[in-house]
Amino acid sequence: MIIFGTKSYLYQLAIVTLVCGNCGNPAAHSLRKKVTKFSLFFVPLFPISTSYLTQCTFCGTEHKVPKEQAEGLLAHGAGAQGGGQGAAGQPQHGNNPYA
Template identity: 55%
Template sequence: MLIFGLRTVVRQLGVVTLICRNCGNTAAQVLSRRVTKFSLFFVPLFPVRTKYGMQCTFCAASYTISKDEATRLAVH
């Protein structure tokens, strides 16, 4: 018997103040990284997918961003 699956972990990288792409308001944007890992017997082995995203604290809209943009924003 083999037990395998995928597990996604979301980690907050920081909060930056930017203009929201959705509502146009200047508000805090939460920068996060979402990593999906392949698991065997409930032990995460290797990442399958990594996505970066932003979520507006004013309108709660979320959208994906590139790794380069996330790295640039996380430094500030």
């Protein structure tokens, strides 16, 4: 008997301020990475899929974002430690997924 399946892991990468596409509020969004791994006998072996998500902390809506955009938001989030946001709380690089 062989036992196999998949298991998903969710990693929080950053918190960024964006305007939500659902509720329209400028709110903090959680940037997350979801990795699904193949497991054999309950031991995760290798990743089979990776996706990136943002979740609005105001209304809870989740949106998928492309890897390139997630990396841009992550780079912006690391640069925002010193106040790297624009006047309305928007990313200065213009990589807003909800505009």
